[in-house]
Amino acid sequence: MVQKIDMRSTLLSLTILFVGVFIWHAATHVPDTGPTGVELSQGEMDTLLGKNMLSEDIEYYATQGVEFAQLEQIASLNLSRSMIEAAGGIQALGISAPDENSAPAPGSLFPSPTQIGKELWATIADPFYVAGTNDMGFGIQMGYSLLRVLIGYSLSAAVAIPLGFLIGMSPMFYKALDPFIQVLKPISPLAWMPIALFTIGDSELSSIFVIFICSLWPMLTNTAFGVANVRSDWVNVARTHELSTTKTALTVILPAAAPTIITGMRISIGIAWLVIVAAEMLVGGTGIGYVVWNEWNGLRLDRMIVAILLIGVVGMLLDAAFARLQRAVAYAE
Amino acid sequence: MTKPFLSVELLTQQFPDGAGDTLTVFENATFSVAEGEFVCILGHSGCGKSTIMNVLAGLAEPTSGTVIMDGEEISGPSLDRGVVFQNYSLLPWLSALKNVMFGVAARHPDWSKSEVQAHSEKYLAMVGLDGDAIHRKPSQLSGGMRQRVSIARAFANHPKLLLLDEPFGALDALTRGTIQDELLKIWNGTNQTVFMITHDIDEAILLADRILLMTNGPFARVAEAVEITIPRPRRREEIIDHPNYYAIRNHLVHFLGSRSKELAGQSSGSGANSPETIRIDRTEKDTPETDDDPTHQAHLRAVNE
Numbered sequence: 001m002v003q004k005i006d007m008r009s010t011l012l013s014l015t016i017l018f019v020g021v022f023i024w025h026a027a028t029h030v031p032d033t034g035p036t037g038v039e040l041s042q043g044e045m046d047t048l049l050g051k052n053m054l055s056e057d058i059e060y061y062a063t064q065g066v067e068f069a070q071l072e073q074i075a076s077l078n079l080s081r082s083m084i085e086a087a088g089g090i091q092a093l094g095i096s097a098p099d100e101n102s103a104p105a106p107g108s109l110f111p112s113p114t115q116i117g118k119e120l121w122a123t124i125a126d127p128f129y130v131a132g133t134n135d136m137g138f139g140i141q142m143g144y145s146l147l148r149v150l151i152g153y154s155l156s157a158a159v160a161i162p163l164g165f166l167i168g169m170s171p172m173f174y175k176a177l178d179p180f181i182q183v184l185k186p187i188s189p190l191a192w193m194p195i196a197l198f199t200i201g202d203s204e205l206s207s208i209f210v211i212f213i214c215s216l217w218p219m220l221t222n223t224a225f226g227v228a229n230v231r232s233d234w235v236n237v238a239r240t241h242e243l244s245t246t247k248t249a250l251t252v253i254l255p256a257a258a259p260t261i262i263t264g265m266r267i268s269i270g271i272a273w274l275v276i277v278a279a280e281m282l283v284g285g286t287g288i289g290y291v292v293w294n295e296w297n298g299l300r301l302d303r304m305i306v307a308i309l310l311i312g313v314v315g316m317l318l319d320a321a322f323a324r325l326q327r328a329v330a331y332a333e
Numbered sequence: 334m335t336k337p338f339l340s341v342e343l344l345t346q347q348f349p350d351g352a353g354d355t356l357t358v359f360e361n362a363t364f365s366v367a368e369g370e371f372v373c374i375l376g377h378s379g380c381g382k383s384t385i386m387n388v389l390a391g392l393a394e395p396t397s398g399t400v401i402m403d404g405e406e407i408s409g410p411s412l413d414r415g416v417v418f419q420n421y422s423l424l425p426w427l428s429a430l431k432n433v434m435f436g437v438a439a440r441h442p443d444w445s446k447s448e449v450q451a452h453s454e455k456y457l458a459m460v461g462l463d464g465d466a467i468h469r470k471p472s473q474l475s476g477g478m479r480q481r482v483s484i485a486r487a488f489a490n491h492p493k494l495l496l497l498d499e500p501f502g503a504l505d506a507l508t509r510g511t512i513q514d515e516l517l518k519i520w521n522g523t524n525q526t527v528f529m530i531t532h533d534i535d536e537a538i539l540l541a542d543r544i545l546l547m548t549n550g551p552f553a554r555v556a557e558a559v560e561i562t563i564p565r566p567r568r569r570e571e572i573i574d575h576p577n578y579y580a581i582r583n584h585l586v587h588f589l590g591s592r593s594k595e596l597a598g599q600s601s602g603s604g605a606n607s608p609e610t611i612r613i614d615r616t617e618k619d620t621p622e623t624d625d626d627p628t629h630q631a632h633l634r635a636v637n638e
């Protein structure tokens with residue numbers, strides 16, 4: 001049964017992917033020829049051939065979009081194609097023909113799936129090249145972003161989790177700190193950027209600070225909530241065994257609250273990854289967010305889209321890592 | 334009179350009743366337990382048995398009153414008072430074995446891990462758990478198995494006072510019998526005092542030296558302390574033939590059946606509510622009685638402490 005559902009869902013996913021790519025392809029597909037070719041009936045063909053027009057010439061003009069009436073005129077000139085071209089084309093001879101420049105503009109500037117595929121492949125094949133400050137492999141740029149997230153996020157966890165324990169275990173601290181948390185939490189992480197740039201100065205440290213701030217709240221509130229809501233029965237077990245507060249925190253409250261804490265950490269890493277891209281767009285220099293901005297400015301949309309795709313993939317991997325951690329600490333009551 | 338091991342004095346517990354008033358679970362409860370004594374407490378659901386036990390365990394602060402154990406007033410929980418909680422209270426992220434080891438390691442911080450494990454396994458085996466089952470998490474165990482793990486955790490620590498809140502409630506009759514025997518064996522070999530809540534009258538008669546009877550709440554009282562005048566060792570097949578067995582049993586049934594209600598519900602002012610000691614002993618009588626009603630004045634001697 002489960003297998004059947006798995007199989008069906010995979011099938012559905014593939015279908016959605018296929019349809020999506022097809023629509024994308026159709027929307028960005030640019031026909032090679034400007035004007036559309038003209039189909040000639042067998043009778044018309046015979047008429048033209050009867051006027052001594054070469055079949056390859058008929059073919060050529062027809063694909064150029066020249067209608068039968070005009071073809072008859074060309075035939076009556078009794079000139080070969082090379083001679084007509086030498087004379088400046090059929091227009092120069094007074095025969096109306098579709099204007100090459102009036103052909104519909106190429107579908108759009110937006111890259112097609114094949115272009116993206118090629119670009120993606122090139123990126124994966126050589127992710128770590130360095131050809132200048134603005135031209136580095138996406139692997140390196142991604143590394144910069146990940147490093148910033150890692151530093152900011154770790155610092156944040158180092159503050160949020162112990163503080164969350166304190167708030168969760170002590171109603172006094174909860175009451176004292178709650179107003180600050182409530183005010184600071186809803187501030188957009190990027191709103192901190194000017195303050196950070198002004199006070200810290202360094203743009204690198206500022207992005208790390210912004211990551212720190214945006215990761216802080218979900219971890220802090222989830223830890224506090226998880227710790228405060230540990231079943232009193234379990235705490236009573238610790239109490240009847242005369243465990244010290246630290247020992248209780250580590251051997252009972254931590255494992256009991258771990259699923260909630262990891263949920264907070266998972267939310268935080270997601271937000272941090274969202275914010276780093278925006279922060280790097282703002283600050284510039286290096287990082288995958290900067291790449292998106294830079295490629296956009298240079299109108300290299302295919303590279304930009306590849307960067308965006310990779311941001312999604314890395315974000316997914318980060319989330320999957322925490323999902324795995326979540327499963328590891330989960331318990332059934 | 335020698336100082337009792339455990340002495341509960343003028344214990345009152347009130348809770349907000351949710352409608353802005355206070356609910357007095359019990360008031361001025363006063364009773365004592367001797368060292369090495371096995372006491373069972375019987376009473377209807379909701380009368381406040383677990384509440385008393387929480388106070389004895391040091392997990393709850395009474396509204397007023399004191400509990401003195403071994404000459405010292407109880408304040409907070411202690412390893413000297415082992416608790417088997419009504420809802421087992423196992424840590425769900427630990428295996429059965431690890432749950433017991435958790436307790437043993439707390440009691441004996443100086444022991445090596447293998448000593449702790451061996452000791453834990455011994456007590457798990459004592460309650461009939463061994464092999465693969467002890468490595469399972471509580472959620473993968475049956476209710477009865479969980480209860481046995483919880484019992485093993487408390488027994489393994491040899492507390493001076495064992496507080497058992499319906500420890501055998503979820504067990505089948507067979508396992509229940511085995512573990513009752515184990516409990517008696519452990520209790521016999523040591524000088525432990527046991528305070529046990531139960532709903533099972535026969536179990537109480539089999540195990541207890543004295544049974545405390547509680548009236549219905551609110552304002553519940555420990556109204557009577559019934560001495561079990563059946564000599565030990567007691568075997569469950571034999572005690573039913575003892576002349577005192579049915580007399581005591583009928584007294585208990587009668588109390589729970591009607592008198593617990595009749596005596597319930599009055600606030601009794603400021604005086605200490607100590608239980609009346611009831612001693613039913615048919616063997617002391619010269620003429621055998623045919624009347625089984627134990628409340629009949631001829632059969633019992635009420636002794637006030």
Ligand SMILES: Nc1ncnc2c1ncn2[C@@H]1O[C@H](COP(=O)(O)OP(=O)(O)OP(=O)(O)O)[C@@H](O)[C@H]1O
Pocket residue numbers: 348349356358376377378379380381382383384385419550
């Ligand atoms: N924390 C609390 N807040 C408010 N009321 C409480 C609280 N704990 C217990 N009570 C009330 O105290 C009374 C006694 O509860 P208790 O758990 O001691 O009963 P019990 O005798 O152990 O019952 P059972 O045999 O069903 O376990 C009940 O009416 C209950 O509603």
Ligand SMILES: [Mg+2]
Pocket residue numbers: 382383384419498
């Ligand atoms: Mg209870």
